Amino acid sequence: MRKTIALALICLATPLAAKDSLGVFSDWGAFRDPSVPRCYAIAVATDSKAKREFDPFASVGTWPRRQLRGQVHFRLSRQIADKAAVTLILGRKSFRLTGGGADAWAQDRTMDAAILAGMRSTPRMTIRSTDRSGRRFTDTYSLAGAASAIDAATLGCARLK
Template identity: 60%
Template sequence: MTSRSRPSLLILACAMVLAAPLAAKDSLGVFSGWAAFRDAQVPRCYAIAKPEPTGPQAMRARDYEPYASVATWPTRQIRGQLHFRLSRELVQGARISLRLGGLSFALTGGGGDAWAVDPAMDAAIIAAMRSADSMTVSSLAKTGRRFSDRYLLAGAATAMDASTVGCAPAALRGKR
């Protein structure tokens, strides 16, 4: 794979995972492997990405289509809320860890989802995302095997900024 085709494949992969939910959403842009959307009806805006591709065997073992998102919910006064849809269903009570550069965070969650434990952790993770190259979320699947979902962060900061601006009061007024 050439270095030129890699960003195209990431964009295509991101578009495929987002194709179904896009019906009522406005695209705010695609930035490397990340995209930003606004759903003015809710209202909410978010940056979203798929993890790095894994081998065919690992993809067949997935329980869910994984993604990472950072959302803004202006009517709930929530900005920068991190969410991971994991590739595997978790064993009950499993520890979920996120590694970002030299930092490590213990996330909370269950089933196939993970979040920061509080808004302060959301803010710390998002700050780290702005300067790291990648992040990896890991845990123990219901099958008893460890798994990891790895995300490249090129374009993440721009997508997060676009989603924040997309949910600014003036932007939402223009969409109603």
């Protein structure tokens, strides 16, 4: 219930960033902003009792003008330490992400595609890293509805140029 409320708050808090809601699919939402143009699927991390500097979220974006589709982005719950590894775990597979500050991405389009495939075949994903104070932290996401939201976002930008 709290996750649904958090997703609804993201939907309400981003009217300038997301002009059109493409739908809410379980724990994920999909949005389109034709003025950029861009479309994306987004979800907030599951609740945690651990200290957070930021409200973590995961997104998968499409930017037709940049010819980018299926690009993953993670806002982490804390700023990562310099040179700290950021690891995404999807089932039995893990991926070493790149990034800085409180953001992480796939290293390239091939990794984006592998992450998207993993998101479609497992119920949750987890990101682990070390913050600037040297403490380990974990952000976990439900993937319920992720595939539908990603597909809605991709289709939402299919005709935008």
